[in-house]
Amino acid sequence: MEYNLADLFESVVDVVPRREALVYVDHPGTGAERRLTYAQLDAAANRVAHHLADSGIRPGEHLGLHLYNGVEYLQTVLGCLKARIVPVNVNYRYVEEELAYLYRDADLSALVFDAEFEGRVAAALPRCPRLRHLVRVGEPDAVRVAAVAFGEAEAQASPGRGFPARSGDDQFIVYTGGTTGLPKGVMWRQEDLFFAGLGGGAPTGVPVSRPQELAERVAAGGTGITFFPTPPLMHGTSTLTAFIGFHFGQRVVLHRRFVPEEVLRTIEKERVTSVSLVGDAMLRPLIDALAGPLKGTDCSSLFSVSSSGAIMSETVRREFLRLVPNVMLLNNFGSSESGFNGTATEDAGAERGFRIRVNARTRVVDPATREPVRPGEVGRVAQCGHVPLGYYNDPKKTAETFFERDGVRWVLLGDMATVDEDGVVTVLGRGSQCINTGGEKVYPEEVEQALKAHPDVYDALVAGVPDARWGHHVAAVVQLRSGAPRPTLRDIQTHCRTRLAGYKIPRQLVITESVHRSPSGKADYRWAREVAVAADRE
Numbered sequence: 380m381e382y383n384l385a386d387l388f389e390s391v392v393d394v395v396p397r398r399e400a401l402v403y404v405d406h407p408g409t410g411a412e413r414r415l416t417y418a419q420l421d422a423a424a425n426r427v428a429h430h431l432a433d434s435g436i437r438p439g440e441h442l443g444l445h446l447y448n449g450v451e452y453l454q455t456v457l458g459c460l461k462a463r464i465v466p467v468n469v470n471y472r473y474v475e476e477e478l479a480y481l482y483r484d485a486d487l488s489a490l491v492f493d494a495e496f497e498g499r500v501a502a503a504l505p506r507c508p509r510l511r512h513l514v515r516v517g518e519p520d521a522v523r524v525a526a527v528a529f530g531e532a533e534a535q536a537s538p539g540r541g542f543p544a545r546s547g548d549d550q551f552i553v554y555t556g557g558t559t560g561l562p563k564g565v566m567w568r569q570e571d572l573f574f575a576g577l578g579g580g581a582p583t584g585v586p587v588s589r590p591q592e593l594a595e596r597v598a599a600g601g602t603g604i605t606f607f608p609t610p611p612l613m614h615g616t617s618t619l620t621a622f623i624g625f626h627f628g629q630r631v632v633l634h635r636r637f638v639p640e641e642v643l644r645t646i647e648k649e650r651v652t653s654v655s656l657v658g659d660a661m662l663r664p665l666i667d668a669l670a671g672p673l674k675g676t677d678c679s680s681l682f683s684v685s686s687s688g689a690i691m692s693e694t695v696r697r698e699f700l701r702l703v704p705n706v707m708l709l710n711n712f713g714s715s716e717s718g719f720n721g722t723a724t725e726d727a728g729a730e731r732g733f734r735i736r737v738n739a740r741t742r743v744v745d746p747a748t749r750e751p752v753r754p755g756e757v758g759r760v761a762q763c764g765h766v767p768l769g770y771y772n773d774p775k776k777t778a779e780t781f782f783e784r785d786g787v788r789w790v791l792l793g794d795m796a797t798v799d800e801d802g803v804v805t806v807l808g809r810g811s812q813c814i815n816t817g818g819e820k821v822y823p824e825e826v827e828q829a830l831k832a833h834p835d836v837y838d839a840l841v842a843g844v845p846d847a848r849w850g851h852h853v854a855a856v857v858q859l860r861s862g863a864p865r866p867t868l869r870d871i872q873t874h875c876r877t878r879l880a881g882y883k884i885p886r887q888l889v890i891t892e893s894v895h896r897s898p899s900g901k902a903d904y905r906w907a908r909e910v911a912v913a914a915d916r917e
Contacts (some may be wrong), residue, residue: 380590380591381545381546381547381570381590382547382569382570382573382574382590383460383545383546383547383549383569383570383590384460384549384551384569384572384573384622385457385460385461385542385545385549386545386590387573387580387590387593387594387626388421388457388460388622388625388626389421389461389540390590390591390593390594391417391593391594391597391625391626391628392417392418392420392421393594394594394597394598394628395417395597395598395628396416396417396418396421397416397417397418398416398417398602398628398630399414399415399416399417399630400415400416400417400419400420400625400630400631401413401414401415401420401450401453401630401631401632401633402414402630402631402632402633402649403415403448403449403450403632403633403634403635404632404633404634404635404641404645405449405635413450415450417625417628420450420453420454420457421457422538422539423450423454423533423538424454424455424457424458424461425458425461425536425537425538425539425540426458426532426533426536426537426538427454427455427457427458427459427532427533427536428457428458428459428461428462428464428536428542429462429536429537430458430514430527430532430533430535430536431458431459431462431464431489431512432462433536434489434512434527435511435512436462436464436488436489436512437464437488438462438463438464438543439463439464439465439550440464440465440488440489441464441465441467441485441486441487441488441489441552442455442459442464442465442466442467442487442488442489442490442491443467443468443469443481443482443485443487443489443490443491443492444456444466444467444468444469444491444612444613445469445471445478445490445491445492445493445496445500446469446471446491446492446493446516446612446613447471447493447495447611447635447636448611448612448617448633448634448635448636449516449633449635450633451491451516451529452612452618453612453618453621453631453633455491456618460545460549460551460569461540461542461545462542463542463543463545463546463549464489465549465550465551465552466551466552467485467487467552467554467564468552468553468554468612468613468614468615468618469481469482469490469492469554469613470554470562470613470897471493471496471611471613471898472897472898473499474499475499475502475503477562478499478500478502478503479502479503479506479507480561480562481554481562482503482504482506482507482510483506483507483509484561484562484564484771484772485552485554485564485771485772486509486771486772487507487509487510488509488510488511488512489510489511489512489513489514490510490512490513490514491513491514491516491529492513492514492515492516492526493515493516493517494515494516494517494518494519494520495517495519497515497519497521497522497523497524498523500513500523500524501523501524504524512527513525513526513527514526514527514528514529514532515527515528515529516529517529546569547568547569547570547573548568548569548570549568549569550566550567550568550569550768551567551569551572552564552565552566552567552771553565553567553615553715555615555714555715555716563770563771563773563776564770564771564772564773565715565716565767565770565771566767566768566769566770566771567767567768568767568768570765571765571766571767572619572718572765574586574718574764574765575717575718575719575740575762575764575765575766576615576619576713576718576719577619577622577623577626577718578623578719580592580593580596580626581596582623582719593626597626597627597628598628600627600628602628602629602630603629603652604624604627604629604630604652604653605624605629605630605631605632605649605650605651605652605653605680606620606621606623606624606629606630606631606632606651606652606653606655607631607632607633607642607645607646607649607651607653607654607655608620608621608631608633608655609634609637609642609654609655609656609661610637610655610656610657610661610688610898610900611898612633613898614657614688614897614898614901615715616655616657616687616688616713617655620655621633630649632645632649632651637661637898639664639665639667639668639673640668640672640673642654642665643665643668643669643673643676643678644673644676646676646678646680646681647676647677647678647680650680651680651681652680652681652682652683653681653682653683653684653685654681654683654684654685655684655685655686655687656684656685656686656900657686657687657688657689657900657901658686658688658689658690658691658692658900659689659690659691659692659695659831659838659900660689660838660894660896660900661686661900662684662686662691662695662696662699663695663837663838665699666695666698666699666702669702669703670702678702678703678706681703681706682706682707683706683707683708683709684699684706684707684708684709685708685709685710685711686708686709686710686711687711687712687713688900688901689896689900689901689902690710690723690733690824690828691708691710692728692827692828692831692832693727693728693828693832694831694832695831696708709722709723710722710723710727710733710735711723712733712735712737712806714792714794716766716767716780716790716792717741717760717762717766717790717792718762718765719738720735720737720738720741720760720762721735721736721737721738721741721804722735722736723735724736724803728828731805732805732806732807732825733805733806733824733825733828734803734804734805734806735803735804735805735806736802736803736804737802737804740762740763740764740765741760741761741762741804742760742761742762742763742798743758743759743760743761743796743797743798743804744758744759744761744791745758745759746758746759746791749761749782749784749789749791752797752798754797754798754799754800755797755799756797757795757796757797757807757820758795758796758797758798759791759792759793759794759795759796759810760792760794760795760796760804760806761789761790761791761792762789762790762792763784763787763788763789763790764787764788766781766788766789766790767781767790768781769781779791793809793810793811794806794807794808794809794810795807795808795809795810795813795822806824807820807822807824807825808822808823808824808825809822809824812842812904814841814842814843814851814853815843815850815851816843816846816849816850816851816852816853816882817848817849817850817882818850819882819883821841821843821853821882821883823840823841823842823902823904825879825883826841826853826855826875826879826883826884826885827839827840827841829874829875829878829879830855830857830871830874830875830885832874832878833866833871833874834860834863835859835860835863835864835866836857836858836859836860837858837859837860837861837863838857838858838893838894839855839856839857839858839894840855840856840894840895840902840903840904840907841853841854841855841856841885841907842854842856842904842907842908842911843908844887844908844911844912844915845912846886849886852886852887853883853884853885853886853887854885854886854887854888854889854907854911854914854915855871855885855887855888855889856889856891856894856907856910856911857871857888857889857890857891857894858890858891858892858893858894859890865890866888867888868885868886868887868888871885871888872884872885887911887914887915889910889911889914891910894907895907
């Protein structure tokens, strides 16, 4: 047995087969739900694996998951891993052109998709000659492509195992990007992903030292933890959160989509202990619901709320803790290219920046020499050891991002940072989003934290706008709280002046009805820049 995700999952199933593994609420508020034990989820995944193998999808070929959250998503991921087929996440917001690009770039041989997306799948399919097997989840309003119904695929396949031996070298591909450039497929060996993205079976403790130890720990432990990844599973963090739950032999709860009121009802009903989300875009609506129509909801079971991909700002964290005291709020730092790097310190915030205590594999390095920087110098975050193999179908970008030093593999991330004498890293922001104004560098995330501390600001993004005098100026694109008075640029500047250096203060304010983010809450900086540039021209 190696550090293979399917092997590890099966080892857990074998020691706790009757324990509840997955609770799925299809349409929150209707009461429609599915509950599967570990044995039932294992059998369901086996059926998918056998169907794919019987349909001619070979080990090492790629399958796209173009799905909303659901049992079928995790069932298919597990089925792929069991059959040594490589799962590839597909952003369900993509339109025809983007889908055709991703299907081709990922060399998909098979696709499992929600019927709701049939029109877009049909439009992209003629440009994807390698894509030869489709499985449809749900009933379409009109049949546009030749696809096997998911239920039919399940019914005709075996629920037993009987798969060939697997390897820690089997791959798992996570596609990332799309808001600032073309999406890229990050190629992970499963063993590396197990340690870098899943904490080696114990994200907050001591990783396992041998594969068999994972099941031994599950057998020796009890129940009581319920994980609730609320963002879409198409974003790697949510899928990995579900796998962390499975590796603990605990329960995972899913909703088809994020509906704040229903998330709170499920926390109360299922006694959820750990919620994962993406920054203020998801935490603020929970606060609004708890302070309004869902006031009094019992959230006492909650132990932690963690965010990846975007920061829970200091102001929003305080608001949530006022409503749900004693919950641990964790701003985690990581990426599709590195897995987990660390968690923000207690003093991280608008004044001191996004400070994190990193793991032993993380450094801040000079991007040119790739040597560690001295304390206080700006460099890029890098991680060594269990890192991806590179980007699929992109040797140029792989050479720019991944390197080897002294026999150790490294990945160079896009995040700029400094490190202090104690080894605490302050993340400044993505280098690609950095605004150069009058020769000074401004990172949007820092300004956004200050803006969100304003009592009338609900959400905000910051972008650089071309400026004849300064090169670029800092523009704030702001969504106000419902009913809040409209602030002037001077109001915003006065508020920011006590939190930011003068050159970081916005010189332009754009009030928008809503701030654009991905379904998981990640910032759409391309949209923010377009809005700010258009407003500046007017």
